[in-house]
Amino acid sequence: MAFYALAKTNELTEGFKRSIKLPSIAVLIFVHENELYIIEDRCPHMDIPLVTGTLEASGDEGAIRCRAHGIAFNLATGKAEGMWADTLNCLNAFVPVYRDYTVGIDIDDADEDRE
Template sequence: MFHPLEKLHLLHEGYKRAFKVGHLHLLLIQSEGRTFLIENRCPHMDSPLGNGSVRQDIIRCPKHGIEFNLLTGKGSAPGCLAPLKIFTPAYEGNLIGIVL
């Protein structure tokens, strides 16, 4: 089932907005022309990532500074972390969303 999140024309460079779909906390990001949809929860200690800084395809958690790759979910801390959860955005008409 498609859950709309945002109108496509509202996406822009530097866009970052949190959404909640059911129990799922999501973060929609646009960086360098690419759109990323991730779980808005750091795998380290569950901190929200909405205030994290984004450069290219990396988001830095504001809590302890671990960086996560937005394409792979891989964290910069050695060994111990579960990856960041990444979702594939879905599109319907002029909307971007998620299929659940």
């Protein structure tokens, strides 16, 4: 496992959003409706970066809508919404890891080798 720091904890205020390229993956970290999310910055539909997507309310949970074809992904479940729900992979989400006033992710070697 390798730890990658993505942000300082004092940056994590509503509206914070940052895309970070790690050696083998791009990660999107953001705060939406007072919740911290860390997801792969890649739409499960056709691999477009989600950093340019729109964060929106979706019932009790938020969603991110990809700008390319307008598919929304539920932030709580990672699943595509609507008619795409059963046909697309879920968002690839990460568990936040807090270390010394930073937040980041642990990625195992298998993830680091991914193309």
